[in-house]
Amino acid sequence: MRAPGPAAVLLAAMLLPALLRAQQPDFETAARYSADNAGLAVLVYVEGKLVFEQYQNGHRPETPQHIFSGTKSFAPIVALVAQQEGLLQLDEKVCDTITEWQGDKNRERITIRHLLNFTSGLQNIDDALHSAKTRDKYAASVACEGKTAPGHRFQYGSNHLMVFGEVMRRKLAKAGTEAKPLPKDFVGYLQARVLDPIDCKFASWLRDAEGNPALPYGAFLTAREWGKFGLLVLDGGKHDGKQIVPKEPFAECFVGSKANPEYGLNFWLIGARAHRHNERIPADTVTAAGMYDQKLYLMPSQKMLVVRFGRTGAKAKFNDLGFLDSLFGE
Secondary structure: OOOOOHHHHHHHHHHHHHHHHHOOOOHHHHHHHHHHOOEEEEEEEEOOEEEEEEEOOOOOOOOOEEOHHHHHHHHHHHHHHHHHOOOOOOOOEHHHOOHHHOOOOOHHHOEHHHHHOOOOOEOOOHHHHOOOOOOOHHHHHHOOOEOOOOOOOOOOOOHHHHHHHHHHHHHHHHHOOOOOOOOOOHHHHHHHHHHHHHOOOOOEEOEOOOOOEOOOOOEEEOHHHHHHHHHHHHOOOEEOOEEOOOOOOHHHHHOOOOOOOOEOOOOEOOHHHHHHHOOOOOOOOEEEEEOOOEEEEEEHHHOEEEEEEEOOOOOOOOOHHHHHHHHHOO
16 A cells, blocks of 8 residues: 655645644634624533633623523423422413413413423413513413413413413412411522522513513523523533432423424424534534523533623624534534
8 A cells, every 4th residue: 555645644734733623613713703793792611611701892791681582491490490399290280370270271271381382372462571561461471362272382472481470479479488488489489499509690680560570581691690500401400519400300391392393491402403404513402592692502412501692682694503503613
């Protein structure tokens, strides 16, 4: 067998660094794609360590950002903790708590799981729920008509989680005692059971005129603080070796429904589609996503978490595939 000539050896030497770079995620290119599309921040964690951090277009590390629907990802984590504590079961009927639904042919069949995977069949009333004119958004959501049988149709919208907020409020009020008081609402419970144990702080949380916290879109926090929550999820509910969220049912967050296989319990399961588009993108990629491209990307096989903020109000061309292509190479 003839040995390669000097030209071939030189070419291989020139190509090797590029090939090695192509096998590794390219944080700088991904950050550039983000910045060019109204990005505010890109943070990358690998194996629990912050390995890349860049703030863009005038954003500062200490400035909280409204994560909009990224807030939804807190709901299933609270549900799993509440299930472990005996407050609820994912497959219990909501009408056991929202008793005014009893006797309604569609609404009396809705479970908490249906609320979390957006297959409850409730009529969408987002226009009302996103308006300050609706003073009690929980009451408005509970009053929603059951348009279709639960489980058959995926309908993205805010009312499912507003109803879950009312379920949590009623359950906490019923279970709490003078000797053992419980938080008054979803946010109080989230803070006490999940965020405080991982030293995660939100800056503020939108509430309606009646004081009800907006579960679907209410949280404001910094990129590093959202990263703390993301690391908890990436590690299967564990923090510093302690299981904060029960381990056994945790994977249910990332199982789609028959109505929408790409949506789990408030997480978008984008990995399979993204991997078909570009085999470098991990097939297990999931994301929590908010308006104006607030993103929490979780890639368990890579032990990688990416936090991305986008500027509120911006009309950008940012999309998941473009960002992931820039991160992993096309």
